[in-house]
Amino acid sequence: MSSEGKVLSNIWHMLSPVEGGIHPREASRHHSDIGPGIIKRSLEDAGVSHSDIQLVAFSRGPGLGPCLRTTATMARTLAQKLAVPLVGVNHCVAHIEIGCLESRFEDPVTVYVSGGNTQIIAFAGGRFRTFGETLDMALGNILDVFGRTIGMSFPAGPSIEHAAADGVEYHQLPYSVKGMDLSYSGMLTAAKKLHLEGVPVADICFSIQETAFGMLAEVAERAVAHTKKNEILLTGGVARNNRLTEILEGVAERHGASFHRVSPPLAGDQGAMIAWTGILQHQAGDELPISDSHVMPKWRTDEQDILWRCRF
Amino acid sequence: MQILKKQLLTLGAESAIYIVEYWGMTLALKWRPRKPYIHNEIDKLLRTSRTSRECKMLTFVRTLGVPTPAVHSVDIRNHLILMDFIEGQQFKQLVNTSSKKRITTLCHEFGKLLGIMHMSDIVHGDPTTSNAVVDMQSKMWLVDFGLAEKNATIEMKGVDMHLLRRAYETTHWALQETMLESTMEGYVEISGDDAEAVLSRADEIRERGRYH
Numbered sequence: 442m443s444s445e446g447k448v449l450s451n452i453w454h455m456l457s458p459v460e461g462g463i464h465p466r467e468a469s470r471h472h473s474d475i476g477p478g479i480i481k482r483s484l485e486d487a488g489v490s491h492s493d494i495q496l497v498a499f500s501r502g503p504g505l506g507p508c509l510r511t512t513a514t515m516a517r518t519l520a521q522k523l524a525v526p527l528v529g530v531n532h533c534v535a536h537i538e539i540g541c542l543e544s545r546f547e548d549p550v551t552v553y554v555s556g557g558n559t560q561i562i563a564f565a566g567g568r569f570r571t572f573g574e575t576l577d578m579a580l581g582n583i584l585d586v587f588g589r590t591i592g593m594s595f596p597a598g599p600s601i602e603h604a605a606a607d608g609v610e611y612h613q614l615p616y617s618v619k620g621m622d623l624s625y626s627g628m629l630t631a632a633k634k635l636h637l638e639g640v641p642v643a644d645i646c647f648s649i650q651e652t653a654f655g656m657l658a659e660v661a662e663r664a665v666a667h668t669k670k671n672e673i674l675l676t677g678g679v680a681r682n683n684r685l686t687e688i689l690e691g692v693a694e695r696h697g698a699s700f701h702r703v704s705p706p707l708a709g710d711q712g713a714m715i716a717w718t719g720i721l722q723h724q725a726g727d728e729l730p731i732s733d734s735h736v737m738p739k740w741r742t743d744e745q746d747i748l749w750r751c752r753f
Numbered sequence: 754m755q756i757l758k759k760q761l762l763t764l765g766a767e768s769a770i771y772i773v774e775y776w777g778m779t780l781a782l783k784w785r786p787r788k789p790y791i792h793n794e795i796d797k798l799l800r801t802s803r804t805s806r807e808c809k810m811l812t813f814v815r816t817l818g819v820p821t822p823a824v825h826s827v828d829i830r831n832h833l834i835l836m837d838f839i840e841g842q843q844f845k846q847l848v849n850t851s852s853k854k855r856i857t858t859l860c861h862e863f864g865k866l867l868g869i870m871h872m873s874d875i876v877h878g879d880p881t882t883s884n885a886v887v888d889m890q891s892k893m894w895l896v897d898f899g900l901a902e903k904n905a906t907i908e909m910k911g912v913d914m915h916l917l918r919r920a921y922e923t924t925h926w927a928l929q930e931t932m933l934e935s936t937m938e939g940y941v942e943i944s945g946d947d948a949e950a951v952l953s954r955a956d957e958i959r960e961r962g963r964y965h
């Protein structure tokens with residue numbers, strides 16, 4: 442990533458979990474196995490040499506402890522070898538900042554939906570604050586789990602979207618919104634039951650999408666009405682879904698807000714977002730001494746002072 | 754309904770509130786319009802059930818001593834509720850302009866009102882400072898009962914208190930500790946020994962959704 446915000450290279454590799462989801466130890470093995478190769482390839486891709494690197498940023502949290510520690514070790518080693526500053530970045534904040542870079546949004550309400558997260562975040566009082574979130578499962582996780590029960594491969598989001606396009610009949614599923622929070626697990630149980638009852642898969646997928654996205658739209662809308670912000674940013678892996686995008690566009694239109702969906706290469710988890718946020722942070726004077734650079738698996742979005750945004 | 758003069762007060766997330774003149778009275782008209790981007794069946798169901806729920810709950814919690822606007826009429830088919838207009842200010846706005854002492858007093862009252870509802874197994878469902886109106890006599894009124902529920906369990910009450918805390922965090926960050934403290938005082942004053950289970954559940958809920 443250049444300091445002007447140009448992505449020079451953004452290589453990623455995702456571990457496809459076998460039955461039963463991701464195991465922390467297996468995932469950190471994956472990171473340590475392929476990490477060095479990715480660093481090497483990205484330098485080649487970007488056409489820069491080690492000596493061009495002026496800053497090393499790493500994801501400090503939130504996330505799985507073993508994985509965070511593996512990459513933190515690589516980042517520390519790299520920063521020390523190259524004698525450049527180290528910056529620790531919050532994963533959720535990075536999703537927002539890379540989305541703002543792409544959209545040129547200044548101060549959006551961010552809808553961040555992925556396999557591990559479902560959050561509505563906005564900047565207020567010097568920090569990014571979580572206005573709403575899921576009380577149980579993340580949206581991406583719901584789609585993957587349902588997909589698995591009906592034999593779709595991981596990740597199931599795209600297959601569900603595809604199947605939903607042929608759905609005709611809406612089957613009522615539990616719709617659970619609590620203020621700006623929501624809960625998905627009841628919907629998942631009911632959807633599994635419909636499947637056992639022999640309801641066509643296309644109709645179930647259609648009903649899941651309409652219900653789950655409808656709930657998300659409502660909490661996002663509540664956050665927009667509440668904060669009176671005029672930009673809505675959709676990011677995270679589930680941002681790929683066209684129906685979700687269409688619904689949130691509707692929300693934006695109703696409130697006179699601009700809408701942007703982060704493009705797939707920058708919406709999922711990747712390194713460019715960490716690098717870019719690291720640059721912003723460093724420009725605001727942030728630097729992490731190696732001795733203090735322990736990872737923070739439970740680092741909450743609102744625990745970091747966002748110094749580079751103090752103009753808002 | 755025969756309405757003479759209509760003026761938009763606010764456009765919320767799910768409704769528009771109008772101030773209307775009705776037989777010489779100034780009333781508030783809450784309308785839940787259609788949302789074209791939501792599946793029609795879901796949209797209709799939500800607008801209908803929430804309109805009906807809001808009417809029932811506004812009226813019911815009044816009998817418990819929680820000040821709410823009196824409902825004058827309801828039109829379920831068109832998703833309309835006609836109720837008293839409370840002349841005053843949103844609690845949310847007041848926090849920005851009031852002395853710390855006044856804010857503390859109001860939070861205490863807010864906590865008491867939630868406590869009263871919880872003691873009767875009612876949750877508000879969206880207990881934020883937007884949904885409390887303070888009138889000229891400094892009396893606090895609660896509005897927006899579309900998400901309220903009866904027969905509330907500890908879990909549901911815990912969610913209510915979690916939402917309240919988060920509203921303070923996101924909207925009144927500079928004063929959140931003081932506000933939370935006086936709200937809890939008011940809440941505990943009413944709910945006594947029952948408070949502990951609810952508040953520890955609220956803490957648990959707070960951690961639940963987070964990334965792990």
Ligand SMILES: Nc1ncnc2c1ncn2[C@@H]1O[C@H](COP(=O)(O)OP(=O)(O)OP(=O)(O)O)[C@@H](O)[C@H]1O
Nearest residue numbers: 765766767768770781822837838839843883896897
């Ligand atoms: N009867 C009333 N008298 C005075 N003001 C009212 C009345 N009802 C509502 N309001 C004001 O209008 C605002 C919006 O009303 P309400 O919360 O019922 O709508 P909503 O669309 O459900 O809100 P939300 O955006 O939280 O979903 C309230 O925050 C309050 O300030």
Ligand SMILES: [Mg+2]
Nearest residue numbers: 765883884897
């Ligand atoms: Mg409201």
